[in-house]
Amino acid sequence: MATAEPLSAAPLSADITSADITSPDSMSADALPPPAVAPPHGCRAHTYDDAQAEAHPGGPAGAPPTLIGSVQRAMRLLEAVASHGEGAPAKQLAREAGLALPTAYHLLRTLAHEGYLRKEKGLFILGAAAEKLSSSGAKQNRRGMITDALQHWRDAIGVPVYFSVYREGEIEVVAIADTPGNPAVAEWADFRETGHAHAIGQCLLAQLDDESRRDHLDRYPAYSITPYTVRDDRALLRRLNGQRRMQPVVERQEYALGTVCAAFPITVGSTAATMAVSLPSHQAGRLLPAARQLQNEVGKLVGTLAFSISI
Numbered sequence: 001m002a003t004a005e006p007l008s009a010a011p012l013s014a015d016i017t018s019a020d021i022t023s024p025d026s027m028s029a030d031a032l033p034p035p036a037v038a039p040p041h042g043c044r045a046h047t048y049d050d051a052q053a054e055a056h057p058g059g060p061a062g063a064p065p066t067l068i069g070s071v072q073r074a075m076r077l078l079e080a081v082a083s084h085g086e087g088a089p090a091k092q093l094a095r096e097a098g099l100a101l102p103t104a105y106h107l108l109r110t111l112a113h114e115g116y117l118r119k120e121k122g123l124f125i126l127g128a129a130a131e132k133l134s135s136s137g138a139k140q141n142r143r144g145m146i147t148d149a150l151q152h153w154r155d156a157i158g159v160p161v162y163f164s165v166y167r168e169g170e171i172e173v174v175a176i177a178d179t180p181g182n183p184a185v186a187e188w189a190d191f192r193e194t195g196h197a198h199a200i201g202q203c204l205l206a207q208l209d210d211e212s213r214r215d216h217l218d219r220y221p222a223y224s225i226t227p228y229t230v231r232d233d234r235a236l237l238r239r240l241n242g243q244r245r246m247q248p249v250v251e252r253q254e255y256a257l258g259t260v261c262a263a264f265p266i267t268v269g270s271t272a273a274t275m276a277v278s279l280p281s282h283q284a285g286r287l288l289p290a291a292r293q294l295q296n297e298v299g300k301l302v303g304t305l306a307f308s309i310s311i
Helices: 048-055 069-082 090-097 101-113 128-157 199-206 210-219 233-241 281-310
Strands: 117-120 123-126 161-167 170-177 249-252 259-268 271-280
Touching (some): 069 101, 101 117, 128 161, 161 199, 170 199, 199 249, 199 271
């Protein structure tokens, strides 16, 4: 905020008399300005400019947003580096980014210090921090592809659709597509800890080897969470051992009363994965046909689903 110009001390006009000047003692309390309140220690007073900035975070009303030039220049340099798979020298990058060489040098050193670039044999290449950003973007794109596919099947079949994997010893629900009219099952008990009770978990556990399955049950033993839930680990293992390969696993009110679910395995390399559907129990007759329809459609996008394992 600019410093105000000092006021010059000018003599009072001869037209102004002492009667025109009211002394503070003669002013009413209502006429007095409110006393100034000092800001808390360590804080500055809230100014008019602060209020304007809060009211118009992008600048004054109608004004373009404030842009940080140094950030823009750094982004242009990163884009220039990314366009050269084997790296490029500072002079070439400065020319391609439209920057003066001294400015480019300063920004390149800063980006290298922060890990977004690294310099090898005089050439700048992308660093670990930039690669991490790229990896995160790719993961978001893959997750978006999965979500789009699930939403398509949800609309085509008219049921909530789930995609889950078993990763690093845990059941992970990667994506769910549902609608207000056909809501997904509410996770009232942690899906990871109650894999024995829902179709998703049973389908994933059925795909594990004996050692991995017992390791899971040692950490999350089976117990009844509804009157229909499998009672213990022994009963669950008998059920899993009797499960036929590629057949849907059906669960009726074992996880949530009033809900039925069906899940079937997906072959995506060595990772256990599953797709599932759910319905209210009074629509149980639709469950297996919906699961079969989904299973027939999934084969068309198995490659996309396989990519999501790395999410």
